[in-house]
Amino acid sequence: MLQIPEHKIPIVEIKTGFDVRIFIKREDLIHPTISGNKFWKLLFNVNQYLESKPENPLLITFGGAFSNHIASVSAFGKEFGIPTIGIIRGNELKNNWQDNPTLSEASKNGMQFFFVSREDYQNKEQLTQKFLEQYPNSLIIPEGGSNEMAVKGVQYMLGNDTKDFDYLCTAVGTGGTIAGISRFAEEHQNVIGIKVVKDNSLENTISEWSRRKNFELIDADEHRYGKISDENVRFINWFYNEYQVPLDPIYTGKMMQKIFDLAEKGFFQKDSKILMFHTGGLQAIKGANQFLKSKGREPIAE
Numbered sequence: 583m584l585q586i587p588e589h590k591i592p593i594v595e596i597k598t599g600f601d602v603r604i605f606i607k608r609e610d611l612i613h614p615t616i617s618g619n620k621f622w623k624l625l626f627n628v629n630q631y632l633e634s635k636p637e638n639p640l641l642i643t644f645g646g647a648f649s650n651h652i653a654s655v656s657a658f659g660k661e662f663g664i665p666t667i668g669i670i671r672g673n674e675l676k677n678n679w680q681d682n683p684t685l686s687e688a689s690k691n692g693m694q695f696f697f698v699s700r701e702d703y704q705n706k707e708q709l710t711q712k713f714l715e716q717y718p719n720s721l722i723i724p725e726g727g728s729n730e731m732a733v734k735g736v737q738y739m740l741g742n743d744t745k746d747f748d749y750l751c752t753a754v755g756t757g758g759t760i761a762g763i764s765r766f767a768e769e770h771q772n773v774i775g776i777k778v779v780k781d782n783s784l785e786n787t788i789s790e791w792s793r794r795k796n797f798e799l800i801d802a803d804e805h806r807y808g809k810i811s812d813e814n815v816r817f818i819n820w821f822y823n824e825y826q827v828p829l830d831p832i833y834t835g836k837m838m839q840k841i842f843d844l845a846e847k848g849f850f851q852k853d854s855k856i857l858m859f860h861t862g863g864l865q866a867i868k869g870a871n872q873f874l875k876s877k878g879r880e881p882i883a884e
Contacts, residue, residue: 586625586738587612593743593857596825600845601852605747606827606838609739610862615691616661618862619736619752619759620654623727626735628658631721640720642667642713643727644706647675648684648808648869650832650862651726656688666693667720669713671703683868728758733791736762739859748854749774751841753833753861754799755807757784761791763859773797776837779807802836803843810870812879814839819883830863831870831882 591612596604609618616624632639641664645652652668659666668688670679676697679685685695698709710722723729736759744750745768754760754775764773777784777799785799804811810831818835822828829835841858850856871881 590743594825594827596827598842598845600842601848602845602850602854602856604841604845604856604858606858606860607739607744608827608860610828610834610860610864612862613657613661615657616654617650617657617865618860619739620651620727620862621658622735622738622762623732623758624654624658624723624735626731627721627723627727627729628662628664630731636719636721638719640665640667640717641723642669642717642720643723644669644671644703644709644725646671646808647679647682648832648866650684650830650866652688652693653684653865654862655723655727656691656693659693660691666691667713667717668693668695669703669709670695670697671700673697673699683872684865687865724756726756726758728756728761728791730791732758733762733765737766739763740766744857746855747771747857749850749856751776751837751856751858753778753802753837754784754788755779755833757788757791759859759861760797760799761788764788764792764794764797767794767796771796774841775799776802776840777805778802778833778836780805800840800844802840804836808832810874815874815880815882817842819880822883827860828864828867828883829860830866832866833863834860 593605593607612621643655656666749772750763751774752760754777760775767773773796814835817839818829867882874881
């Protein structure tokens with residue numbers, strides 16, 4: 583069985599001129615290559631799988647060309663000696679994936695790829711059935727890693743060091759992280775999720791996993807998944823220069839920019855303590871910069 587790490591994750595105060603105190607928990611430092619919340623989501627899924635003592639264990643999951651989830655699953659497999667397969671959205675990548683920094687690194691970690699069309703990728707139930715027939719002893723992890731076991735794993739992002747905060751904030755993609763934070767938060771804590779995707783079903787999904795009504799979802803200023811605005815790049819670079827904390831352009835950069843905007847507008851109760859979770863994903867910066875530089879746009883500081 584895989585063990586829960588014992589080292590303490592730092593919580594850093596972000597000094598601002600607002601009438602609230604803002605802190606960030608550096609979950610991106612949980613592991614050198616298994617990033618942030620992905621570590622906790624995967625740990626409990628894989629432990630439950632390994633309890634069944636599968637013959638020839640194999641991890642299979644889904645993701646796009648720059649997916650932090652794909653990167654993390656491949657790193658997880660390498661770390662713990664479990665083969666991995668990535669079902670990748672976009673069969674146009676089949677012949678040039680070596681130029682993609684995320685997929686190139688995942689391949690170095692031992693991950694095999696199956697490229698599918700964007701249309702076929704939408705039918706994950708059919709793909710899951712196909713791969714289960716081919717690899718009946720495998721564990722198929724959903725895109726983003728969110729499910730009931732992932733929600734249970736996220737509880738370890740909370741502890742004695744998070745109990746005194748009034749607000750707990752995270753970026754929201756597939757909903758597993760905020761559901762775990764919501765389920766295991768203290769009674770007095772308000773949970774805020776900054777949505778980086780357009781998905782009207784998220785609130786119901788999170789409610790089913792969380793079983794509580796202590797959370798609120800707020801759209802990021804740019805909530806088209808993977809869309810990178812010049813304004814957000816400037817914010818990420820400013821934030822790094824100001825606080826020496828790197829942010830990714832898909833999740834944490836958008837979350838932090840929105841939290842600052844909300845604090846400036848008086849959304850949070852005066853003198854309250856706000857904790858934001860840095861959920862990792864910094865590997866996406868290389869891919870983002872590859873795109874930004876090709877368009878002659880300002881890159882993200884690395």
